[in-house]
Amino acid sequence: MTGAGNARLRSAVLAAAWVRIPGVEVLSSGDGGPLTRTIKKIIDPLVVRTAARPRLGRPLLEPAAAAELTELLLADAPRLRATAAWFTHLKRQRRALRITAGDVQDVCFPLAYELATAFGMPGPEAPEKAVSALRELHGEGDEAGIAQLTAYLDDPRVAADLTADLRRHWRSDAGLAAEDAVALLGGFVSDLSDTAWRTLARSAAGHALGLALRRPGGADVLTQPVSDLGLQRGDRTAVPPLLRRDEAGPELLERSVERRVRATLRRLPAGERGPVDALVEDERRRVVAGFGLGLPALATCFALGVVLAPALRPLDGAAPSEIPEFARQLNAQVAREGYVLHARRALAGATPLTPRPDPELVRELREFAKQFLGRLWIRLHGFDVRGDRPADAADVRDLVTGVVRSTSLDLRTKVRRALVARLPDLEAVS
Structure with a gap:
């Protein structure tokens, strides 16, 4: 000690x-x-x-x-x-x-x-x-639950009713302009106090920013295109379908209801789950809320991640001085990692990242913000399913910092595996 x-x-x-x-x-x-x-x-x-x-x-x-x-x-x-x-x-x-x-x-x-x-x-x-x-x-776990889910959504009348309900509730209004939401989020990032968090958590900032992305031009309040953040495919969030066969797309806000309920089945023990129709209805209500998260405090946490994401560019080195201190600290936490420094030298041409080009690995390193937001949304969706939420500003800081750290560790592991697998070739060209 x-x-x-x-x-x-x-x-x-x-x-x-x-x-x-x-x-x-x-x-x-x-x-x-x-x-x-x-x-x-x-x-x-x-x-x-x-x-x-x-x-x-x-x-x-x-x-x-x-x-x-x-x-x-x-x-x-x-x-x-x-x-x-x-x-x-x-x-x-x-x-x-x-x-x-x-x-x-x-x-x-x-x-x-x-x-x-x-x-x-x-x-x-x-x-x-x-x-x-x-x-x-x-025996009564995921496979049984998924079979019940598939059978329920395959019922034509159920599918028609749920689809109509989704579309009816899709275009709602949080009662707060997206610009005002971003201002509130920026105020918390600059202050990080419990008072600022209570003000933010009581506001509709999270839902307002998420709902803004459903309108043409709604993403203009962000400093980074939403396509770079993995949130949606086009300039507005499309209504998620009930079911999308062989779904594997990364777009967070356009995941099908079925894919989201599957995640709920994985998170909840069999004894804590309600009937499948209730799980689907719970998820339908989340889907139409801002960022697909029902609890306002959790939508606000994700909105905070969206605001912070443009600063998370570790391959570019230190964040500019005009970036809030918290965002610069998050970026610095990753930028000083050995694997990031190695990747920066490789991309500058001083040494190979791996003996053979690895565009997928380089892409993931460049898209750190997207990787971070994907992990943050999954974490918050789990909180939403269980009814958890951050208690104070320190919990919010710890949540965001922890997701940045876990994203970095995951990428570090991928780089390390690539280097170890190709070590003999790397030594030959170095």
Whole structure:
């Protein structure tokens, strides 16, 4: 622990505590710290419970918070060791049952922790218990819910009624000009105080800006074209369809109702879901709200991301001085990453990014703002489904900062994989 008053990176605190727990290798990364998914699926929601202790989820921790986080993690060491052991059983039995739904870590990390809580370390009956848990999870899980959803939307009368309802409510008015919404958002970015956040959260700023994008010229209040941000295809947001077969487009605001309900099915345990018609109606109401988010505070959080996005250009280096300090800090957080500096040198012609051209990787690096907004919207949609929202300005800052960080880590991993895969060729040309 550093001296009093010195904040520490949360990731460093977690890594230092994690290496003191033996027997958790399957939950650990190559450097010995916890995997990103271990943090996301086990440590934060189940061990630390950051929803109830948001002060322990911030990127920088004061000494007292760092000590509390370390204590919580070490106190749960026996259960974490059991979780690692159960995960091995779940992974083996999942393969035997030929279950492919969802990412194995996303699905099995929380389930392994649940089994560790119920039974401790796995015993001789562990394979049977793992099979039973997997069948209970998947038998009435996503696949059954999706089948019900598909059957419901395939009913011609249901589809006609919902489509008419969507179109009827699509062109609504938030009662606030888009220019005024941007001004309110800019005021919060410059101030970042609880007072400014309360004013912003009570306003219709988020919905107003989202609804403005449905009108020709409505995006003129933004400093970056919406096509560059991955929000929509044309100059106005099209009414999302109920169903779009083989949908894979990235346009956030034009995702079908069916795709959004599928996301809800993934986020909610089977026991917490309502009937499929109620899930569809909930999502229909979200679709017609600004930015497709029902809670005004969450629409405002996404609008804030849209306003900040033009400053997130790490490949260009430091943001201009006229950009608000918070936006410059976010950009600097990524711009000083080693993989970004390497990419900048490569694009300047000083050294190859990879031995062979990798236009897809370069495109993703250039489109950092789009990647950030995609991840932010998914996070906020999850909040909307569960009825969560930021409590204060610090929560909003932590949310945005965390999404920037996770976007950066994802891109860093892609660059690292490309470099490692082509290391012999890279050495030959360097």
